Amino acid sequence: xxxxxxxxxxxxxxxxxxxxxxxxxxxxxxxxxxxGSIGLAGSQEIVxxxxxxxxxxxxxxxxxxxxxxxxGSWPSPLDCAVQVSLGAERSLRSTLFWLKDTLLSPMLGQxxxxxxxxxIVKQVKALLEEGAIDRARDLLQAQSAAIKADDxxxxxxxxxxxxxVEAHDVRxxxxxxxxxxxxxxxxxxxGKWIAVLxxxxxxxxDDLRTVIELIHEKGPETxxxxxxxx
Amino acid sequence: MLTHGxxxxxxxxxxxxxxxxxxESKIYIEVQPGILDLQILAxxxxxxxxxxxxxxxxxxxGLAFDPTESIWLSTRRGSLEGTLHRIDIRIIxxxxxxxxxxxxxxxxxxxxxxxxxxxPGFLQRLRFAVDPxxxxxxxxxxxxx
Numbered sequence: 001x002x003x004x005x006x007x008x009x010x011x012x013x014x015x016x017x018x019x020x021x022x023x024x025x026x027x028x029x030x031x032x033x034x035x036g037s038i039g040l041a042g043s044q045e046i047v048x049x050x051x052x053x054x055x056x057x058x059x060x061x062x063x064x065x066x067x068x069x070x071x072g073s074w075p076s077p078l079d080c081a082v083q084v085s086l087g088a089e090r091s092l093r094s095t096l097f098w099l100k101d102t103l104l105s106p107m108l109g110q111x112x113x114x115x116x117x118x119x120i121v122k123q124v125k126a127l128l129e130e131g132a133i134d135r136a137r138d139l140l141q142a143q144s145a146a147i148k149a150d151d152x153x154x155x156x157x158x159x160x161x162x163x164x165v166e167a168h169d170v171r172x173x174x175x176x177x178x179x180x181x182x183x184x185x186x187x188x189x190x191g192k193w194i195a196v197l198x199x200x201x202x203x204x205x206d207d208l209r210t211v212i213e214l215i216h217e218k219g220p221e222t223x224x225x226x227x228x229x230x
Numbered sequence: 231m232l233t234h235g236x237x238x239x240x241x242x243x244x245x246x247x248x249x250x251x252x253x254e255s256k257i258y259i260e261v262q263p264g265i266l267d268l269q270i271l272a273x274x275x276x277x278x279x280x281x282x283x284x285x286x287x288x289x290x291x292g293l294a295f296d297p298t299e300s301i302w303l304s305t306r307r308g309s310l311e312g313t314l315h316r317i318d319i320r321i322i323x324x325x326x327x328x329x330x331x332x333x334x335x336x337x338x339x340x341x342x343x344x345x346x347x348x349x350p351g352f353l354q355r356l357r358f359a360v361d362p363x364x365x366x367x368x369x370x371x372x373x374x375x
Contacts, residue, residue, distance in 0.1 A: 167242070172328070
């Protein structure tokens with residue numbers, strides 16, 4: 001008797017017969033906890049984890065909505081086929097993280113602390129994907145020392161910490177001539193890297209390293225202004 | 231330098247280019263990324279969360295895309311997977327003081343679409359003002375003196 005995952009991987013219907021007919025399962029979780037291939041099955045917002053005992057948990061696009069199965073416990077055996085029918089990629093991704101971290105990982109024997117760390121990493125990354133650095137920093141700062149000690153979270157803390165800003169008494173050359181040249185002529189060099197000094201183009205090329213070599217060959221006293229014309 | 235009441239508002243000034251490099255006018259200023267002795271133009275992009283540099287610049291900076299520590303970012307070129315890094319970016323003053331800003335940079339593989347200075351990862355740490363009549367970009371630290 002093949003497991004649900006095996007059935008699913010062959011593209012067969014993994015839902016129990018009592019479930020309404022849907023398109024083929026879109027995502028699979030194996031015993032190792034790895035999430036498999038993804039293919040959206042429609043525009044519905046419900047995600048459900050299905051085991052041989054039926055639906056045990058579900059989430060909507062807006063967050064987890066546990067739907068405990070018969071007896072109120074998580075299913076066994078561990079094989080689960082996860083059917084996904086979300087329309088939005090972002091929601092889908094965050095939902096998958098939630099499924100893996102809060103539902104599948106405990107079933108796979110990971111400790112609560114590891115699950116929590118993994119969940120925080122995913123939450124911080126989701127915030128960073130929205131550019132919400134401040135909220136990611138607040139979330140990290142609110143964690144316990146044991147969680148903050150995690151290598152991944154330590155690295156993320158460095159990325160979101162308030163950036164240092166320092167003024168220096170250093171001035172560059174007046175670039176108005178370079179900028180005027182670029183404004184008037186750059187369109188002729190689309191796709192190229194160019195180096196301009198004063199009102200003169202001193203190097204151009206398809207890649208930055210070539211342009212840097214050309215600049216070194218010419219050895220100007222003042223550094224040119226480099227631009228990639230896209 | 232610009233003042234706000236009796237307070238100093240900006241401490242440096244540079245020039246900018248504003249097209250017609252592209253169909254729409256954009257503001258490009260001169261910066262020096264990280265430890266590189268390179269002065270390049272980067273676009274001021276308040277709509278972008280992070281700084282992005284051409285992959286060739288990122289390579290020279292030693293910034294690598296790490297797929298094990300990646301996030302996805304929605305860009306004008308589609309949704310891209312990349313890694314966040316921290317580096318100093320210097321805005322080079324032509325008058326006043328240059329500014330070193332510890333910045334958050336998104337590094338993705340094969341980015342060939344120019345250099346960008348994003349808002350939360352860079353611009354949010356500055357005060358800045360644009361004088362379009364003279365193409366001057368005024369800047370200073372947003373941190374209290």
